[in-house]
Amino acid sequence: DAGVTQSPTHLIKTRGQHVTLRCSPISGHKSVSWYQQVLGQGPQFIFQYYEKEERGRGNFPDRFSARQFPNYSSELNVNALLLGDSALYLCASSLDREVETQYFGPGTRLLVL
Amino acid sequence: QKEVEQNSGPLSVPEGAIASLNCTYSDRGSQSFFWYRQYSGKSPELIMFIYSNGDKEDGRFTAQLNKASQYVSLLIRDSQPSDSATYLCAVNMFTRTGANNLFFGTGTRLTVIP
Numbered sequence: 001d002a003g004v005t006q007s008p009t010h011l012i013k014t015r016g017q018h019v020t021l022r023c024s025p026i027s028g029h030k031s032v033s034w035y036q037q038v039l040g041q042g043p044q045f046i047f048q049y050y051e052k053e054e055r056g057r058g059n060f061p062d063r064f065s066a067r068q069f070p071n072y073s074s075e076l077n078v079n080a081l082l083l084g085d086s087a088l089y090l091c092a093s094s095l096d097r098e099v100e101t102q103y104f105g106p107g108t109r110l111l112v113l
Numbered sequence: 114q115k116e117v118e119q120n121s122g123p124l125s126v127p128e129g130a131i132a133s134l135n136c137t138y139s140d141r142g143s144q145s146f147f148w149y150r151q152y153s154g155k156s157p158e159l160i161m162f163i164y165s166n167g168d169k170e171d172g173r174f175t176a177q178l179n180k181a182s183q184y185v186s187l188l189i190r191d192s193q194p195s196d197s198a199t200y201l202c203a204v205n206m207f208t209r210t211g212a213n214n215l216f217f218g219t220g221t222r223l224t225v226i227p
Contacts, residue, residue: 042117042203045216055212056213056214090156097213099205099213099214099215104156104157106155107155
């Protein structure tokens, strides 16, 4: 079975631009969570979506938004990029809202110049 | 106070030795505790999780939980050079909006010396 997939793998943007990151969960998984991992830190929770609804939000500004589609894939959008948004963005999927079956994708590495 | 704290290391052990990784957490209501391994440039992969006080063993790995002390540890027996990675401790907590998600420590970098 295919694992969690994310696209693109790498991305370079400039300050003020907008970015969209995509995630496809493991087949049968209905929940997608997004995390930001800055170099040298642990992942930090951004959003959780379950059954196409936002179920939780971490401590991130409104420049960050996301959505989940009927096929359970998800997009993370970041507006007005700042240098500090440079990070590895991780998507994790799980069967439902529990975290014990949460599997991470390979991530998208975003560099903001 | 950070929710999850780990010694950032680096921790170096010789091949074949026992590596001991430690983690403390702040939320007494947390129920699930996780250890992830992350190789450089890769995403975290789950090693094991533990719910109950005491030890849980899986192969060369043993997780230990002490809820009274709010302390979790991971022991790696017979350490191999392939175990060299960053080890992330994570704890489930509920956000203000009710989401059950993982809060991670900053990770401990382990190097196993051949």
